[in-house]
Amino acid sequence: MLPYIGSGAYCYANSSAMLLETIGEKVSPAVLEVLSGVGIGATWHEEQKVIYFGQVIPDRGVSHALELLGFRWTERSGDAESEPPLEELRRDLEHGPVLLGPLDMGYLTYNPNAAYLGGADHFVLAYEMDEQTIYLHDPAGFPFVSLPLAQFVLAWKAEKIFDRLFSYHYWTAPKRVGSPSEEEQAAKALRLFQGIYQESASAKPNPSVLYGKEAILRVVKRIEEEGGLSPAEIGHLSYFAFQLGARRAIDFAVFFSKHAPELAVIKEKQAKQFGRCHTLIVEKNEQELANAMCVLADIEEEFRQVVCAK
Structure with a gap:
């Protein structure tokens, strides 16, 4: 790593x-x-x-x-x-x-x-x-x-x-007021992450807000079925979201490397995929970006399932 x-x-x-x-x-x-x-999951805002x-x-x-x-x-x-x-x-x-x-x-x-x-x-x-x-x-x-x-x-x-x-x-x-060990911090973080995923899973269905894999695939749909991303969407992804996602994911991987190595492996994979997505959007290769984001969606779902199974 x-x-x-x-x-x-x-x-x-x-x-x-x-x-x-x-x-x-x-x-x-x-x-x-x-x-x-803050870096757990994904959220799409339709409006x-x-x-x-x-x-x-x-x-x-x-x-x-x-x-x-x-x-x-x-x-x-x-x-x-x-x-x-x-x-x-x-x-x-x-x-x-x-x-x-x-x-x-x-x-x-x-x-x-x-x-x-x-x-x-x-x-x-x-x-x-x-x-x-x-x-x-x-x-x-x-x-x-x-x-x-x-x-x-x-x-x-x-x-x-x-x-x-x-x-x-x-x-x-x-x-x-307390001095939790690294192992205790990791255990508490997992409980927090489980709660975040459970909250979105139990939310009332709302087409204006999507979470997790569905949120990421909504961007794919924008590319493949709705004429492509707007300049504002491209700017957000290329100047902020993908690069931030990559950094967050590798920091998650380092944090979990000792106490939850299976999560660290997934997060390292996710970090590399975020980096690939960033490269593709700057190259203006939206079709390959759509493919890469499908992979990113699958990685997010894999991470969610492993976290929630713990």
């Missing part, structure tokens, strides 16, 4: 690692990513014509990871229709950094690509705030940046993020 070390869209995992670092806890973003459960290779959104996933690692924390959120809780945030920042998200990337104007990123969710670490400005570490390559509060509030409201659970959401003040 060849682990991957490099850049990638691990914003909430990297921000979580930075938050834990502030209390002297060193946890790999790769482990946080796995324990979040938006978009697939995510996961079934849990980071709004929940960060909390899953912190819990499985043995931490307690403070978590706050608000209503999009209410006033942003800036004073509450200010008070919490006086005691330590906070992990903010989801934020709408379209309002993060220190990012030169912000104008093209509206509606995309993001997670950052805030470490200071004054009367006009908030100061951030953004794991997308922007340490020690600042944002006017008026702009920040628009991002923090997250109104354009279609699958958000919360507005004005953040985590702070983590504290270790």
Whole structure:
């Protein structure tokens, strides 16, 4: 197995690692990513014509990871229709950094690509705030940046993020209350993953949302029967989804290599298939991409069956 070390869209995992670092806890973003459960399964949203290779959104996933690692924390959120809780945030920042998200990337104007990123969710670490400005570490390559509060509030409201659970959401003040072993972490992660799959399996049938193998095959149908993928779909898959899927899968493989080697084998195979899909979509070879995604769908189903049988 060849682990991957490099850049990638691990914003909430990297921000979580930075938050834990502030209390002297060193946890790999790769482990946080796995324990979040965000990369388990796949979800197709019919109205938006978009697939995510996961079934849990980071709004929940960060909390899953912190819990499985043995931490307690403070978590706050608000209503999009209410006033942003800036004073509450200010008070919490006086005691330590906070992990903010989801934020709408379209309002993060220190990012030169912000104008093209509206509606995309993001997670950052805030470490200071004054009367006009908030100061951030953004794991997308922007340490020690600042944002006017008026702009920040628009991002923090997250109104354009279609699958958000919360507005004005953040985590702070983590504290270790347990020290689970690697074996215990793996066992708890498996129970989490089983729950994720069971939740989607028991959901009321809804043609506007598909899960797992069916979600992936819906993209194949778009290619083979509906005239091909739209520019937006191509952009999402080629700039984000496939490369993120590959990195997540190899991190899962490394995590499970000791305590669930049969899952590690499947995840390594999945990582390579994600990489093949990425290569094909950049080459604009949609027919071969459709074939490769059929294989990807079978791998996802194989992983689901093995996890649920444990």
